[in-house]
Amino acid sequence: MSIKDTDESQVMGTEETAETSKNNHKKLKYGTMFYVTIVLVVAIVVVLNIMLGLIAKRKPMKFDITPDNRYELTEQSINAMKSLKKDVDIVFTCDRDYFVKKGNEIEEGYASQGIAIEIPFEIIPELIDKYSLYAAQGEGSVNVKYVNMDGDPDIINRYKDNYDGDIGYNSMIVASGEKVEVFSANELLNMIYPDQSTMTFNFVGESTITSAILNVTDAHPVKVAFIKTMNGASVYNSETYSQVISSFENLLLAKNGYECTDIDISTDELDPNLYDMAVIYAPSVDFTEPLINKLDEFLKNGGNYDRNLIYVPDLSSTSLNNIEDFLADWSLKIESNIIIDEKNAETYASNIYVNVNDPDSVGKLPNEKLPVIAPFSREITVLKKNNEDVVKEVLKSCDESYTVDMKDMQTVTGKEGARAVVVRSQKQRNEQFKSMSSSVLVIGSSAITNGTYLTQSSAYNNGNVILNIINTMTGKENGVIIPDKALQQSYISASKTEAKVIKVIVVWVIPFIVAAVGVIVLLRRRNK
Numbered sequence: 469m470s471i472k473d474t475d476e477s478q479v480m481g482t483e484e485t486a487e488t489s490k491n492n493h494k495k496l497k498y499g500t501m502f503y504v505t506i507v508l509v510v511a512i513v514v515v516l517n518i519m520l521g522l523i524a525k526r527k528p529m530k531f532d533i534t535p536d537n538r539y540e541l542t543e544q545s546i547n548a549m550k551s552l553k554k555d556v557d558i559v560f561t562c563d564r565d566y567f568v569k570k571g572n573e574i575e576e577g578y579a580s581q582g583i584a585i586e587i588p589f590e591i592i593p594e595l596i597d598k599y600s601l602y603a604a605q606g607e608g609s610v611n612v613k614y615v616n617m618d619g620d621p622d623i624i625n626r627y628k629d630n631y632d633g634d635i636g637y638n639s640m641i642v643a644s645g646e647k648v649e650v651f652s653a654n655e656l657l658n659m660i661y662p663d664q665s666t667m668t669f670n671f672v673g674e675s676t677i678t679s680a681i682l683n684v685t686d687a688h689p690v691k692v693a694f695i696k697t698m699n700g701a702s703v704y705n706s707e708t709y710s711q712v713i714s715s716f717e718n719l720l721l722a723k724n725g726y727e728c729t730d731i732d733i734s735t736d737e738l739d740p741n742l743y744d745m746a747v748i749y750a751p752s753v754d755f756t757e758p759l760i761n762k763l764d765e766f767l768k769n770g771g772n773y774d775r776n777l778i779y780v781p782d783l784s785s786t787s788l789n790n791i792e793d794f795l796a797d798w799s800l801k802i803e804s805n806i807i808i809d810e811k812n813a814e815t816y817a818s819n820i821y822v823n824v825n826d827p828d829s830v831g832k833l834p835n836e837k838l839p840v841i842a843p844f845s846r847e848i849t850v851l852k853k854n855n856e857d858v859v860k861e862v863l864k865s866c867d868e869s870y871t872v873d874m875k876d877m878q879t880v881t882g883k884e885g886a887r888a889v890v891v892r893s894q895k896q897r898n899e900q901f902k903s904m905s906s907s908v909l910v911i912g913s914s915a916i917t918n919g920t921y922l923t924q925s926s927a928y929n930n931g932n933v934i935l936n937i938i939n940t941m942t943g944k945e946n947g948v949i950i951p952d953k954a955l956q957q958s959y960i961s962a963s964k965t966e967a968k969v970i971k972v973i974v975v976w977v978i979p980f981i982v983a984a985v986g987v988i989v990l991l992r993r994r995n996k
Contacts, residue, residue, distance in 0.1 A: 538671065538955060539594045541602065544834060544948040545678045549599055552608030554685040558600075558677075559623065559641040560614045564593050566638060570657070585669075587660060588955065592673055599677065610681065642677070647684040651676070660955070668954055672923070675950035676723075682947065683725040690726050690942045693743040697732040698759075704750045704782065709914060713749050716917040720935055724947035738762050740769040745776040745942060750914045754788040763794065773897055773904040776941050780911045781846050784874065798893040798908045799857040803847040805881045807889065807912075809869040818877075819843045822889045824933070825864040829892060831936045834949075838929040841921055845913035847871055848888040856896060858905075862937055863890035889913060892941060907941050926951035 541549075560566075571589035578585045596612050603610040615623050617637055627641050631648040635641065638653035659673030683689070694717055697703060704713065722728050726745075731738065733755070738746060746766060755763070769775045779795070781802045795801065809820040822842045824830045840863065850859050864886045871882035889912045896905040911934070921930035931949040939947050 538588065538591050538953060539598075541595060541598050541674060542950055544950055545599070545674055546602050548678055548682060548948055549602035549608075549610065550606040552603050552606050552610070552681070552685060554644050555609045555611065556603070556642065556644045556681050556685060558596055558610060558612050559627070559643070560593075560612075560639070561617045561624065561635065561641070562614065562638040563616075564614050567592050586955070587669070589657070589660065591671055592656065592659065595674060595677070599681070608685070642680040642684055644681075644684040647686075649680045649684055651680070663954070668956070671953040671955055674953070675925075678948060678950055679723050679725070686725045686944075688944075690744045690944050691742065692721060692726050692728045693731045693736075693738055693746045694728050695733045695738075695746060695748050696730045697734075698753060698755075699734045700732065701753075703733070703748070703753055705752050708783075709750045711919065712915055712917050715919040715922055716749065717747075719919060719922045720917060720931060721938075724935055724949075725944070733759055733762065738766045740766050740772075740775050743775075745778065747778045749778075749780045750782040751788065751791065752782050752785045754790050755794075757790060760790050760794050767895070767906040767908070769906065771897070773895070773906040776907045776909065778909045778911065778938070780914050783844055783846070783914060786874070795908070795910065796851060798895070799851045799853050799855065799859050800891060800893055800908065800910055801849040801851055802910065802912065803849055803871070804874050805847055805871040806874050806877060807842075807845045807847055807865050807869050807887050808872050809866055811868045812866040814839070814841055816843075820845060820865050820869060820889075822863045822865055823886075824862070825886075825888075826860045826862045826892075829860055829862045829937055829940050830933055831940060833929060833932050833936070835929070838927065838932075840929045840933050841916070842889050842913035843915040843918070845889045845916070846874070847882070848891045848910055848912050850888065850891065858894040858896060860892045860894075861888040861890075862892055863933070864888055890937065892937070909937065909941055922949075923952060925949045926954075 567589040571587045574587045575585060578587075596610075600610040600612050613623070617624055617635075624635055627643055627648050627650075628635060630643070630646045631650055633650060635650055636652060638656065640651045640656055642649045642651075655676075656673075659676060660669050660671050662668070663670050695703060696713075717728050729743070743766075746763070763777065767773070767775050767777060779791075783806075786804045792801070806818060807820055808817045810817045812821040813819050814821070819841055820843070822840050822845075824840075842863070842865075845865070848861075850861065867886050868884055869887060870880060870884045871887065873879040873881050890910070892907055892909045894905045894907045896903060898904075916930055917934060918930075921928045923931075925931050935947055935949060939945070
């Protein structure tokens with residue numbers, strides 16, 4: 469072999485070695501970049517997950533894009549949770565999936581009859597998550613659990629010790645300390661109910677849940693003696709007033725933390741040590757003098773005062789002389805006429821609109837533009853007496869209102885002018901630097917607490933206004949009226965089969981395609 473051939477072979481060998489070295493360097497470079505990129509991506513994902521996890525504990529990470537905002541709490545509930553100062557347990561005696569399954573079951577029942585309708589019971593667990601989230605932003609907490617009654621009997625027994633009723637399957641327990649409220653399976657399902665007038669479904673669960681949380685965290689609930697009978701006989705006309713009295717007692721007072729007890733004014737004690745407030749609603753019979761003295765002693769409370777009475781007159785009873793004298797002692801008189809307003813009324817001239825005349829007694833309202841309706845209201849007159857009663861006309865009719873005789877509803881008895889519909893009278897006693905007082909609140913309209921006005925809180929302010937007046941009088945802070953949610957039907961939701969296909973695509977197909985593309989790119993780069 470010549471020197472020339474030797475040199476050429478050496479040169480070629482050197483070039484091949486250089487090329488191989490260059491390729492190895494290239495592969496090392498791309499391989500290193502690949503693994504560094506993988507490490508960086510994983511690190512970024514981990515950091516983002518940690519950050520999002522921390523943020524999720526303080527802010528909602530799910531966005532409600534439904535037209536009716538069904539998965540979001542109202543401002544009233546949000547503010548109540550942020551102001552919570554105690555820990556609350558919400559325990560479901562079922563799985564979380566129970567609500568979705570129950571909704572699907574009912575929907576399939578409607579579908580079998582050719583009716584396409586949406587029953588979104590999953591609203592309940594979704595909203596419960598929001599309660600927990602917003603409570604974490606305050607001093608308190610809402611801790612949520614889903615338990616098996618058979619597998620976790622100790623948890624259920626813990627609440628049974630402080631609850632007189634039964635705790636069944638698929639129920640909801642709301643508890644704080646020794647105070648417990650329980651909602652049965654039927655009560656949970658009734659949180660979504662059909663509105664026959666609009667042919668839609670309403671969700672009333674938020675008002676129920678918010679009220680329950682506030683009730684179990686209220687350290688000083690107001691105890692109410694509801695005077696319903698006298699020697700076993702009803703003091704009011706049951707056929708006429710049972711519904712509005714039930715609405716007032718259950719939908720307004722009991723639901724908002726007032727502990728109501730029905731009593732017989734003749735046979736039961738009206739003990740100021742047992743009760744903070746008494747209610748007399750639409751009596752059709754007069755009270756005897758001993759019973760009037762019983763009311764008087766209750767309000768004086770042995771000179772300590774700090775007791776209250778709510779009185780609502782009957783629409784037709786006029787000869788209740790002892791009750792009239794009792795009210796006169798508080799500088800109040802209920803006239804034998806009805807307030808009419810042909811310009812400021814709903815549908816009928818007797819369903820008058822009333823205005824807030826004493827803002828301090830009513831306080832802040834969620835929506836001040838909503839009307840307050842006081843149907844068939846009797847006029848309340850303030851008597852001028854030489855006493856120290858502090859009388860406030862809280863709600864009054866409009867300037868265009870006038871009065872008619874209560875018996876024939878036609879004979880005009882008064883000129884146009886604003887008239888008192890709700891009045892509060894206080895008797896005060898000062899002792900050194902301490903001021904003590906008791907109050908009598910007279911509401912001229914017995915229908916002002918009609919269930920329609922109380923439940924349709926997005927259309928009427930009756931519930932908010934009356935509750936605020938009573939809260940101001942009793943000094944009770946808790947209590948909110950949450951409007952019902954009208955659920956708009958959605959017909960573009962996926963069926964069960966479609967949902968399964970979407971799940972397979974998202975969970976398996978898309979990740980597999982991404983992984984396959986990554987492997988192909990990696991192999992091609994290595995072979996270059």
